[in-house]
Amino acid sequence: MGNEKRQIIDLSQVKAACQSCSLQELCLPYGIGPEDLAALDQIVKRKRPLSRGAHVYRTGDPFRSVYAVRSGAVKTYAVTDEGYEHVTGFHLPGELLGLDAIIRGEHTCSARALDTTSLCEIPFDQLESLAGQIRGLQRQLLRLMSQEIQQDEELLLLLGKKTAEERLATFLLSLSKRYSNLGYSAMEFNLSMSRNDIANYLGLAVETVSRLFTRFQDQGLLEVQNRYIRLHEPRALRLLAGGQHGSDDAARA
Amino acid sequence: MGNEKRQIIDLSQVKAACQSCSLQELCLPYGIGPEDLAALDQIVKRKRPLSRGAHVYRTGDPFRSVYAVRSGAVKTYAVTDEGYEHVTGFHLPGELLGLDAIIRGEHTCSARALDTTSLCEIPFDQLESLAGQIRGLQRQLLRLMSQEIQQDEELLLLLGKKTAEERLATFLLSLSKRYSNLGYSAMEFNLSMSRNDIANYLGLAVETVSRLFTRFQDQGLLEVQNRYIRLHEPRALRLLAGGQHGSDDAARA
């Protein structure tokens, strides 16, 4: 299913190639030489922006491509049998989407834009065969998948062991760090997701999240105004997030 | 990329090779032709059995290999700063271990045998380069990683949204299914992990798990005697596991 029918394309499109993309270091191109990058560029389809609420894919859609976020934000969520939503992740620029679908051949969760969002679509069969040719690409693909596993494991820890307070603190710090990696401020940012999404993601009730925001603000840890967040005491937040319990059922020989 | 160099190989080795391994279908060799399988066999090191409690690797160890379980069982767990243990998974025969370490270059969790356990060690750099030559191997490696992401996401749902009852039911059914895939009985099996490990893994207190086992038995769903489990009503368990809540904050357009 090679598609070779792109002809006249405006120059702005060309400009937006991987080679000049500011997310290179985070995304698939990382560690790939210039000439190979051109080959990758050939298979990447830069899509027109999705507007807020639009779906990238839905549960049950056949798996054909993975997607990289270029700008905006995407949430992924599973829908249970009862029509009940579970948010599995938020994806900022440079992050890949859809890697969980490889094994089943169809998407097991849905992905939708939280904001106006631009994506790159990378047809998976082409990516796979290119990865077979470009050593660095294979490597980076494996690395990114490994990273996702790693992050899921951290989330598992969060959901399995952390208190509500620790969860929200961890979440905010994670966002802060990711924004900072993207070159934005680590101290202030706008949440692209609703309280509901946050609560759902963190395994909490909306009310709890709301109360925690209020509490954090009262304690002078941060300032919150609707979706705007400004961290005042990231250090203190980090302490909260760390989780100094008093737990004792530690490792055993 | 054809590799055509298989010659005389000692027979005892061949016996224990991937080619004759009963786990072929679940493990890395899946979907690989016989001649390529021989190449894979060359890099797989079949290790002598680990005794119960022995470590496969520990947090902080440099990442050099991934491991496949051949027999026995392994648990992976992270240790937090406070020396506090968090069980991230149980691994039965045919399952791969250590894929989360690729990105960091060192292990971020520890793995230890729950029983006498045999493993195959696969040096990752060799696996990676072989995957670049054998299309099917690359494919299976990606599939297995995707599967792990997928499974972690299910676990996320479990920890984020399910009640204690649902968690234990889900856990038991998962074990049942995995044993059944291995050719063992789906209806009765012996747990290789302690109540503590189960509780830890499921994000519950040991006491809760213990009470649930008692309750399930009282309800006639199963029979439990120390680590022996016999499922009587897998159907009913499945209902419990499914999670018919009454939740209402469903998806939104």
Place this chain on the structure above:
DNA sequence: CGCTGCTTTGAACAACTTCAACTTCTGTGG
């Protein structure tokens, strides 16, 4: 046997949820 560690059971307690009411925000149409 008699530890020692694992498991079970009971009762009090805490964290978070649920329910309910109210406020604030957003965006649409007059």
Place this chain on the structure above:
DNA sequence: CCACAGAAGTTGAAGTTGTTCAAAGCAGCG
């Protein structure tokens, strides 16, 4: 541009689920 309706967010009070603490029952092993 304002008013209004619906959505999103906040706050309080009551209710649950699961935790924590405490103690006793078992199982395996030197």
